Amino acid sequence: MNQATKLKKADLIIGLPRALLYFKYHQLWEVFFKELGFKILVSPETNRQILKDGVNLAVDESCLPVKIFLGHVNYLKDKADYIFLPRIVSLNKKEELCTKFMGLYDNVNNTFDGKINILEYNIDFHFFQKNQARTFFEVGMKLVSNPLKVWLAYRKALKIYDNEHLKLIQEQEQRLKQKNNKLKILIVAHPYVIHDGLIGSPISKFLLKENVEIFYADLVESLPARKKAEEISSDMYWTYNKEFLGAIAQYAKKINGIIYIAAFPCGPDALSIELYQKKFPQIPSMNLTLDELQSEAGLMTRLESFVDILNLRKKKNAKTK
Amino acid sequence: MPKQNNNKFKACFPHMGNYHVAFKSIAKLLDCEIITPPPISKKTIELGCKYSPEFVCIPFKYNLGNYIEALEKGANVIVQAGGGCRFGFYGEVQKEILKSLGYKFEFFKLNNSFNPFVIAKEFQKFNRRATIPFLLRGFALAFCQALAIEKIEDYVRKNIGFEKKEGEMEKLFNSFLMELDKINNFTQIYKTYNKFKINFHKIKTKKPKKPIRVGLVGELYVVMEPFSNFEIEKKLGKKGVEIHRFTTVSNIITSFLFSRKHVKRLMSDAKPYLKYHIGGHGLESVANAHKLARQGFDGLIHVKPFGCMPEINAMTALHRISQDYQFPIVYFSFDSLTSESGVATRLEAFYDMLIMKRKKYAKNQRIHGGGHRLHFHQSRSH
Numbered sequence: 001m002n003q004a005t006k007l008k009k010a011d012l013i014i015g016l017p018r019a020l021l022y023f024k025y026h027q028l029w030e031v032f033f034k035e036l037g038f039k040i041l042v043s044p045e046t047n048r049q050i051l052k053d054g055v056n057l058a059v060d061e062s063c064l065p066v067k068i069f070l071g072h073v074n075y076l077k078d079k080a081d082y083i084f085l086p087r088i089v090s091l092n093k094k095e096e097l098c099t100k101f102m103g104l105y106d107n108v109n110n111t112f113d114g115k116i117n118i119l120e121y122n123i124d125f126h127f128f129q130k131n132q133a134r135t136f137f138e139v140g141m142k143l144v145s146n147p148l149k150v151w152l153a154y155r156k157a158l159k160i161y162d163n164e165h166l167k168l169i170q171e172q173e174q175r176l177k178q179k180n181n182k183l184k185i186l187i188v189a190h191p192y193v194i195h196d197g198l199i200g201s202p203i204s205k206f207l208l209k210e211n212v213e214i215f216y217a218d219l220v221e222s223l224p225a226r227k228k229a230e231e232i233s234s235d236m237y238w239t240y241n242k243e244f245l246g247a248i249a250q251y252a253k254k255i256n257g258i259i260y261i262a263a264f265p266c267g268p269d270a271l272s273i274e275l276y277q278k279k280f281p282q283i284p285s286m287n288l289t290l291d292e293l294q295s296e297a298g299l300m301t302r303l304e305s306f307v308d309i310l311n312l313r314k315k316k317n318a319k320t321k
Numbered sequence: 322m323p324k325q326n327n328n329k330f331k332a333c334f335p336h337m338g339n340y341h342v343a344f345k346s347i348a349k350l351l352d353c354e355i356i357t358p359p360p361i362s363k364k365t366i367e368l369g370c371k372y373s374p375e376f377v378c379i380p381f382k383y384n385l386g387n388y389i390e391a392l393e394k395g396a397n398v399i400v401q402a403g404g405g406c407r408f409g410f411y412g413e414v415q416k417e418i419l420k421s422l423g424y425k426f427e428f429f430k431l432n433n434s435f436n437p438f439v440i441a442k443e444f445q446k447f448n449r450r451a452t453i454p455f456l457l458r459g460f461a462l463a464f465c466q467a468l469a470i471e472k473i474e475d476y477v478r479k480n481i482g483f484e485k486k487e488g489e490m491e492k493l494f495n496s497f498l499m500e501l502d503k504i505n506n507f508t509q510i511y512k513t514y515n516k517f518k519i520n521f522h523k524i525k526t527k528k529p530k531k532p533i534r535v536g537l538v539g540e541l542y543v544v545m546e547p548f549s550n551f552e553i554e555k556k557l558g559k560k561g562v563e564i565h566r567f568t569t570v571s572n573i574i575t576s577f578l579f580s581r582k583h584v585k586r587l588m589s590d591a592k593p594y595l596k597y598h599i600g601g602h603g604l605e606s607v608a609n610a611h612k613l614a615r616q617g618f619d620g621l622i623h624v625k626p627f628g629c630m631p632e633i634n635a636m637t638a639l640h641r642i643s644q645d646y647q648f649p650i651v652y653f654s655f656d657s658l659t660s661e662s663g664v665a666t667r668l669e670a671f672y673d674m675l676i677m678k679r680k681k682y683a684k685n686q687r688i689h690g691g692g693h694r695l696h697f698h699q700s701r702s703h
Contacts, residue, residue, distance in 0.1 A: 059633050059636045059637060061627060061628055061629075061633055061654060062633050063628070063630070087597055089598075098630065099599070099600030099601060099603075099630040099631045099634065100630050100634070102597070102598065102599055102600040102631075102634075103597070103599030103600055103603060103630070103631065103634030103635075105596060105597055106594075106595050106596060106597060106599050106634060106637065106638060107599075107633075107634050107637050109596070110594065110637035110638045110640070110641050111637050113641065114593075114641075122597065233413060234413065235409065235410050235412060235413040235430075236410060236413070237409060237410065238410075264376065265376040265627070265628035266376075267378070267407055267628065267629075267630050268407070270374050270375070270376045270377040270378075270628075271374060271377055271381075271407060271410055271411075271414050272410075273374065274374040274377075274414050274417070274418070275413065275414050275417060278414075278417040278418070278421060279417075289375070289376075
């Protein structure tokens with residue numbers, strides 16, 4: 001990485017791969033760089049070509065989201081000067097993220113033989129007390145020399161991100177309160193799986209078409225959800241999976257069913273989904289595993305039958321009442 | 322002290338290589354009867370797979386199989402350590418699975434916290450005499466046993482391929498384990514270790530001056546449990562290869578205790594290939610691979626359970642090391658469906674390739690007086 005050659009600001013293009021944590025933090029990233037005065041380039045929605053490139057580049061046992069991420073980086077590598085990616089070990093005390101985020105920088109760097117410029121931010125709160133604000137400040141200072149400007153840009157980006165996130169959560173909670181005849185299903189999946197254009201969104205689109213009200217487990221307020229999760233499970237230490245567990249506990253009595261979606265072979269999900277199902281056996285649930293060889297027809301058949309079963313069950317319950 | 326067993330509890334623990342001797346010493350601290358699970362077999366993994374989540378990594382399945390077999394034998398306390406990548410979360414899920422199968426037991430976790438008071442309190446639930454000095458002695462004893470096993474194992478790994486009369490070392494090693502199993506104090510461990518060390522050195526070997534040297538790196542469970550890696554070490558060792566391995570239990574414990582220093586040293590070893598710690602034992606794998614490549618080893622074996630993310634991160638760096646140093650690396654990934662003959666075939670091909678590389682190098686040296694680039698790498702540095 002040639003940080004020494006600071007290019008002129010107007011010329012710099014920062015590439016944001018539309019994969020992994022982009023779906024969670026995109027407002028934060030986009031506003032931050034726009035405020036600093038850089039052009040940003042976001043890769044397009046995942047398509048077959050990007051997936052194919054990613055599969056060719058990645059170690060064949062990597063999980064699907066990492067393969068897609070590498071495909072997006074491959075798309076951006078000639079078009080952007082820097083590729084922005086997160087390297088996150090832990091966001092909170094005594095918590096960690098999946099190890100793919102821990103090794104993301106080195107994974108990408110080694111896959112492209114160290115030939116691309118990567119702009120990474122490194123959050124490691126549990127071990128080195130590096131929190132989000134500090135790391136964004138470091139990233140900003142690599143690009144511009146005015147610390148005040150960096151700080152203000154970060155504050156503004158954070159505010160917008162928080163507001164948007166809160167709005168989505170509130171909107172979802174309002175939808176939950178609405179009384180209508182629709183089936184209510186909670187989708188427990190990482191945002192980079194369910195919101196991805198190629199692998200996840202066909203599922204949510206199909207469910208919407210089937211006249212189902214869907215709720216996402218990643219749209220919860222983080223702190224209360226994690227606290228609730230700690231009451232249920234003493235040992236779980238993956239931040240996002242803890243949020244899911246809290247969300248399931250929060251929604252448990254108000255929904256008709258849960259769909260667990262995991263990408264193959266997701267490490268944390270393999271264990272956590274087993275735990276969710278053991279802790280909440282009373283809710284009807286379905287377990288979907290996505291990989292790059294998935295046929296859409298098979299998936300839709302399974303979803304359709306699950307929705308049918310839930311509908312029948314709902315009718316039966318209404319009758320007995 | 323008269324030994325009084327707390328009859329209510331019967332403790333068991335998972336297997337890992339030959340470490341059951343040391344694990345037993347830790348389980349003994351609970352002051353109850355100890356049930357060693359039967360050695361890992363095909364049945365263990367079948368049981369484990371049947372009740373595990375589908376794509377969880379293979380150590381989970383082996384551990385679960387061990388527990389089921391031990392519970393069937395009458396155990397009712399399970400002892401497990403924590404820490405690492407997914408390992409810290411194994412316990413809770415396994416507990417839920419076993420409970421839903423209808424077993425009644427207590428789960429004893431040596432959890433991620435290293436606070437001696439917390440650990441002592443946990444032990445005191447089972448054993449009233451478990452004070453901190455008592456526990457420290459127990460852990461130190463287990464550590465010494467592990468160390469003794471490792472030292473002897475290391476000698477065996479490096480020499481088993483060259484013994485004059487086949488099978489001698491294995492026999493001696495088994496009797497060493499049997500003897501170590503009975504021992505309960507430090508001086509006797511030391512004495513037994515010394516006795517067997519001399520005995521091992523007495524075994525006649527025909528080692529060439531420059532034997533083929535191969536390193537073994539990877540995820541810790543698969544590296545250390547020979548059943549799970551289809552005895553790669555033994556298979557390759559018997560062909561006449563000196564095998565070096567760095568992942569051992571004592572190594573892992575010391576690296577935990579001196580974590581920052583350890584990581585710093587590894588980072589400098591892995592330098593151009595890694596910038597950050599990549600989780601699990603990935604950093605160790607890359608650092609050791611880089612070191613061995615520079616030391617002029619003939620090759621490297623990398624093993625991991627299927628889908629092990631830290632090792633996948635490491636593999637991207639290993640590919641580069643392999644290219645930059647012309648350093649042969651073979652990758653094995655183990656799952657419950659991996660076939661033994663497939664592994665054996667690939668291992669054989671790898672061995673043949675190493676021999677061919679040696680011959681080619683020797684020829685080059687005769688013609689040119691040393692290979693242009695290989696020369697540096699082949700020079701031995703100790």
